[in-house]
Amino acid sequence: MVSMVSRYESLQNAIEQELEAYDADAFVHIGDRFDDLLRYCTHFSGPDRDYAFVYGSGQSVLCAPRLFGEQAEREFIGDIVRTDHQQNGSTPVIRAIETINELTAAARILLPSHVSHRVISVLEDDFEVCTTDTDFGRAQKTSNERTQIESVQTAAQHGMAHAEAILAETEVQQDTLHWKGEMLTTERLRREVNAVLAKQGVQDAGNTVIGAGRSCSDLHFTGNDEIRTGETVLLDISPRGKSGYYADLTRTFVVGIDTWTRTAYDAVRDAQDAALAALDNGEGTEAKAVHQAASAVLSDHGFAVGDVSVGMYHGTGHGVGLSLHEAPSLSSDELLKAGHVITVEPGVYDPEKGGVRIEDLIMVTQSSYENLTDYPRCLVPSSR
Known part of the structure; x- marks a missing residue:
């Protein structure tokens, strides 16, 4: 059983290992509160509309939906929360692209395999995209x-x-x-x-x-x-x-x-x-x-x-x-x-x-x- 204090470190290590395995520069996930893997990565129980999670260069960012910034600050287990007003209300995919470019000079990004084709097709305009079925160790409970x-x-x-x-x-x-x-x-x-x-x-x-x-x-x-x-x-x-x-x-x-x-x-x-x-x-x-x-x-x-x-x-x-x-x-x-x-x-x-x-x-x-x-x-x- 993974200890409580190492929950985020364990997730971070799991993402890093998967990035290395796929020779990718950043991990991106876009979904809503019904996506259990996204909730596991963020610990954010936000709304039933899409938002983005980005990991790159050792930092994780939650692009929180409009009006959910305070909740995201309370719940997010990662490093940085960004809200709509900081990114001009752009779509979660565009916000993810902007965040990736701020974190790292990424050429190849990794996404969960169940992310929608619509999201992948937009990201493919800017990056080489690969997908993974990993659960990042979520089966082993802290x-x-x-x-x-x-x-x-x-x-x-x-x-x-x-x-x-x-x-x-x-x-x-x-x-x-x-x-x-x-x-x-x-x-x-x-x-x-x-x-x-x-x-x-x-x-x-x-x-x-x-x-x-x-x-x-x-x-x-x-x-x-x-x-x-x-x-x-x-x-x-x-x-x-x-x-x-x-x-x-x-x-x-x-x-x-x-x-x-x-x-x-x-x-x-x-x-x-x-x-x-x-x-x-x-x-x-x-x-x-x-x-x-x-x-x-x-x-x-x-x-x-x-x-x-x-x-x-x-x-x-x-x-x-x-x-x-x-x-x-x-x-x-x-x-x-x-x-x-x-x-x-x-x-x-x-x-x-x-x-x-x-x-x-x-x-x-x-x-x-x-x-x-x-x-x-x-x-x-x-x-x-």
């Missing part, structure tokens, strides 16, 4: 980033506890669950969870996924479904904090248990235990070994894995940070590194019966791992 992620995970746990308590308090009328005199649906439960997240100071970001019965098999279900007795209720809560970092937490509950549900739950719980055991050696563990460990246990329990319609048809986990899904993937050949924050989330699904998934948020360490989740795994809901 101690400060860990703190941010943990705080959001805590908020997710509050939301989960509220949902679990609601399920524990329900009454069965015919075969549907009712709470406070009204039928409980996935949409009603989602609103309750999101209200708790808002009170905790985080955004649900449209990522509160709640399925019941058959809709549990839809990995991103945000529709409205009645919740019935004996059906699994799968809650996947993935809010985003004010600093831009996500968390990710999944639990499955049921009011009235049948044989399939108990069998599926035991298989998923055991698979998660096996996946975590595969992380015991920490840094240097092959990412796909975690997925393979979970898959082997699910297979032993009689559930298929892979390109299937019944069983587990997703990977065991992914990185979490400024993006909800980022590197590393636990299906890849990548070696895990200290500071990687990943989900461990095996699941099994049957479109005719329901679905079960259990998900914790994990940080890889040099010698093992730390679980950033502090929420019980239980199938029968209770008030906490």
